[in-house]
Amino acid sequence: MAGLRSAAAQATSLTVRAAPAVVAGYLLVAVLESAAPVATAWLTKLILDGLTAGSGVPLGLIGGLAATGVVAGLAGPAGGYLRVELGRRVRLHATDVLFAATERFTGLSRFENPRFLDRLRLAQQGVDSSPDFVTGLFGLGRGTLTLIGFVAALLVLSPIMTGIVLAAGVPMLVIEILLSRRRAAVTWQVGPTERRELFYRTLLTDVDAAKEIRLFGSGSFLRARMTTERKTADRVHRRMELRTLRAEGLLAALTAVIAGGGLFWAVLAAVRGALTVGDVSMFVAAVVGVQGALRSVVSELAATHHSLLLFGHYRAVVHAGPDLPEPAHSRELPELRQGLRLRDVWFRYGDDHPWILRGVDLFIPHGSTVALVGLNGAGKSTLVKLLCRFYDPQQGSITWDGVDLRDVPAGRLRDRISAVFQDHMNYDLTAAENIALGDIGSLIAGSHRGDDRIRGAAERAGVHDLLAGLPRGYDTLLTRLFFEGLGDSDGAETGVVLSGGQWQRLALARALVRDRRDLMILDEPSSGLDPQAEHDVHERVREHRSGATSLLISHRLNTVRSADLIVVLSDGRILEQGDHDTLMAAGGSYAQLFTLQSEGYRDELVR
Numbered sequence: 362m363a364g365l366r367s368a369a370a371q372a373t374s375l376t377v378r379a380a381p382a383v384v385a386g387y388l389l390v391a392v393l394e395s396a397a398p399v400a401t402a403w404l405t406k407l408i409l410d411g412l413t414a415g416s417g418v419p420l421g422l423i424g425g426l427a428a429t430g431v432v433a434g435l436a437g438p439a440g441g442y443l444r445v446e447l448g449r450r451v452r453l454h455a456t457d458v459l460f461a462a463t464e465r466f467t468g469l470s471r472f473e474n475p476r477f478l479d480r481l482r483l484a485q486q487g488v489d490s491s492p493d494f495v496t497g498l499f500g501l502g503r504g505t506l507t508l509i510g511f512v513a514a515l516l517v518l519s520p521i522m523t524g525i526v527l528a529a530g531v532p533m534l535v536i537e538i539l540l541s542r543r544r545a546a547v548t549w550q551v552g553p554t555e556r557r558e559l560f561y562r563t564l565l566t567d568v569d570a571a572k573e574i575r576l577f578g579s580g581s582f583l584r585a586r587m588t589t590e591r592k593t594a595d596r597v598h599r600r601m602e603l604r605t606l607r608a609e610g611l612l613a614a615l616t617a618v619i620a621g622g623g624l625f626w627a628v629l630a631a632v633r634g635a636l637t638v639g640d641v642s643m644f645v646a647a648v649v650g651v652q653g654a655l656r657s658v659v660s661e662l663a664a665t666h667h668s669l670l671l672f673g674h675y676r677a678v679v680h681a682g683p684d685l686p687e688p689a690h691s692r693e694l695p696e697l698r699q700g701l702r703l704r705d706v707w708f709r710y711g712d713d714h715p716w717i718l719r720g721v722d723l724f725i726p727h728g729s730t731v732a733l734v735g736l737n738g739a740g741k742s743t744l745v746k747l748l749c750r751f752y753d754p755q756q757g758s759i760t761w762d763g764v765d766l767r768d769v770p771a772g773r774l775r776d777r778i779s780a781v782f783q784d785h786m787n788y789d790l791t792a793a794e795n796i797a798l799g800d801i802g803s804l805i806a807g808s809h810r811g812d813d814r815i816r817g818a819a820e821r822a823g824v825h826d827l828l829a830g831l832p833r834g835y836d837t838l839l840t841r842l843f844f845e846g847l848g849d850s851d852g853a854e855t856g857v858v859l860s861g862g863q864w865q866r867l868a869l870a871r872a873l874v875r876d877r878r879d880l881m882i883l884d885e886p887s888s889g890l891d892p893q894a895e896h897d898v899h900e901r902v903r904e905h906r907s908g909a910t911s912l913l914i915s916h917r918l919n920t921v922r923s924a925d926l927i928v929v930l931s932d933g934r935i936l937e938q939g940d941h942d943t944l945m946a947a948g949g950s951y952a953q954l955f956t957l958q959s960e961g962y963r964d965e966l967v968r
C-alpha cells in the first residue's frame with residue numbers, strides 16, 4: 362500500500378511537472394463536466410414541479426437548463442483534447458526520464474538479464490499509463506462530485522434507497538480492485554511470451570535477417586513460432602477477459618435489479634400522492650446518476666490502481682541502483698604512464714556460467730602494442746570487456762598505473778579509451794555522423810562539426826576516398842531505410858549501402874576520431890578487409906598510434922607479428938607470451954598456428 366501511495370505521488374508530480382497548464386485546464390473542465398448532470402436533473406425537477414403546480418416556469422430556469430447543456434456539450438470534447446495533449450506531454454517527458462535512467466547503467470549485465478528486459482518493456486507501458494493515472498484521478502474526482510450531487514438528491518427522496526444503491530457499490534469496488542490486481546499479474550506473466558513474439562516479429566521484417574530467412578526458407582518456421590507465442594499470450598488474456606466479463610455481468614444484473622425495484626417503489630409512491638411527477642423524474646435521474654457515477658468511480662479507481670501497478674515497473678527501472686558497484690571514494694585516473702596490469706583475473710558471466718578467464722596475469726606496458734591471439738572462445742573479447750569495465754572480475758584486479766578500475770567511475774575510464782569492437786555497430790545515419798559518434802561530445806555537440814577531424818580519421822582508416830565519392834559526400838545517408846531530405850532523381854534519395862569491409866573501415870574511423878586516447882582497443886578491426894587494404898590500414902594505425910598503448914586482437918597472425926608483445930590465450934589462461942621471434946623460436950602453439958597460416962591453412966583453422 363505504501364508502495365502504491367508513493368507511486369501515486371510520483372506519477373502525479375511527473376504529470377504536473379510535464380504539463381502544469383494542461384493539468385489546470387483539465388481540472389477546470391472536469392469540474393464543469395461533473396456539475397452539469399446534477400444541475401440538469403435539479404433544473405428539470407424544478408421546471409416539471411412548476412408546470413404540474415400550474416405556477417409557471419421562470420425564464421431563468423429554462424435559460425439555466427440551456428446554458429448547462431451548452432457547458433456539458435463543450436466540456437466533453439475539450440476534456441478529450443486536454444486528456445490526449447496531457448498524455449502526449451507526459452509520455453515525452455517520462456520516456457526521456459526512462460531512457461536517461463537506462464543510460465546510467467554503465468555495465469552490460471542488466472541488458473543480458475531476461476527479467477530486467479521484461480521489466481523494461483513493462484516500464485515503457487508504465488510510461489504510457491502514467492498520464493492515465495492523473496486523468497484517472499480527475500475522472501475519480503469528477504465521478505465523486507457527480508455522485509455526491511445525486512446522493513444528496515436521492516437522500517431527500519428516499520434514504521433507504523440511497524443506502525441500498527450505495528451498498529451495492531461495495532462489492533463492485535472489491536471486485537474491480539481484485540480484477541485490476543489480477544490484470545497486472547497477467548501482464549507480468551505474459552511479458553516473456555510477448556517479448557519473444559516481438560523478437561520474431563522484428564526478425565521477420567529485419568533487412569539483415571532477410572537474406573538468410575529467404576535462402577534457408579526459414580520464414581514459415583519463424584512465423585509459426587511468432588503465431589504460437591501470440592496464441593499463448595492471447596489465451597492468458599482471454600481467460601482474464603472472460604473472468605472480467607463474468608464479474609461485470611453479475612454486477613450489472615445487481616444494479617438493474619436495484620434500479621427496477623426503486624422505480625417500482627417510486628411509481629407506487631406517486632400513485633399514493635407521496636411523490637410529485639418532478640420527484641419521480643428526479644428519483645429516476647438520481648438512481649441512474651448514482652449508479653452511473655458509482656460505476657465510473659469504481660472503474661476509474663480500478664484503472665488508476667492498474668496504471669499504478671504498471672507505473673511501479675517504470676519506477677523500478679528509473680530508481681534501479683547502479684549495475685556496477687560505484688566506488689565509495691572515486692579516484693582520478695591519471696594519464697597512462699606505466700601500464701595496465703591484470704592480476705590473477707577470474708571472470709564468468711554469471712554464477713551458473715563456466716569460468717571464462719581463469720587467473721589471467723598480464724601487463725600491458727604504456728606505449729606498446731600488445732596483441733592477443735587464441736582460438737574461438739578463448740576469452741579475448743571478454744578480456745577487452747573487462748578492460749572497458751563493462752563487467753568487474755569476480756576475483757583478482759585490473760589496475761591502471763596502480764589505480765584499481767573499480768575505484769574509477771566507468772565514464773571517466775572510458776573517456777581514456779577508444780575501441781573497435783568485433784561486433785561493431787553500423788548506424789543508419791550519414792557517413793559523417795557514423796564517424797562523429799566516436800567523439801560526439803566534442804564533435805556534433807560542440808560548436809563546430811569538426812570536419813577536419815572526421816576527414817583525418819577517415820583517411821587513416823582508408824575510407825576517405827570512398828566517402829568523398831558518395832552522392833552527398835560525407836553527408837550521404839548510409840542506409841536505404843530512410844529517405845534523405847526530399848530526394849531527387851540522382852539515386853541519392855534513400856542513401857547508400859556499404860559493404861561489410863567498408864563498414865569495418867568506418868568503425869575504425871569512428872575509433873580513430875577519438876584523438877589520442879590512452880588506450881586503443883582493436884578487436885578484429887580488419888577481418889573483413891582485403892589483404893592489401895588490411896596491410897595499409899595497419900601501417901597507418903601503427904604510425905598514428907606510435908608511442909601510445911594499443912591492444913590488438915586478430916586471427917590473422919601476419920597482422921600481429923610486429924606487435925611488441927604477443928599473448929596467446931587458451932581456455933581463459935595465458936599459454937605463452939613474447940615477441941614474434943621469441944614465440945617462433947619457442948616452437949609452441951603460436952609458432953604452430955603461424956606456420957599453418959603461412960602455409961595457407963588459415964581459413965580452416967581460425968574461423
Ligand SMILES: Nc1ncnc2c1ncn2[C@@H]1O[C@H](COP(=O)(O)OP(=O)(O)OP(=O)(O)O)[C@@H](O)[C@H]1O
Nearest residue numbers: 473710717735736737738739740741742743744783
Ligand atoms: N554475454 C555473454 N554471456 C555469457 N557467455 C558469454 C557472453 N559473451 C561471451 N560468452 C562466452 O564466453 C566465452 C569466450 O567468449 P569471447 O567472446 O571472449 O571469446 P573470443 O576469444 O573473443 O572468441 P572469438 O575468437 O570467437 O571472438 C565463449 O564461450 C562465449 O560463449
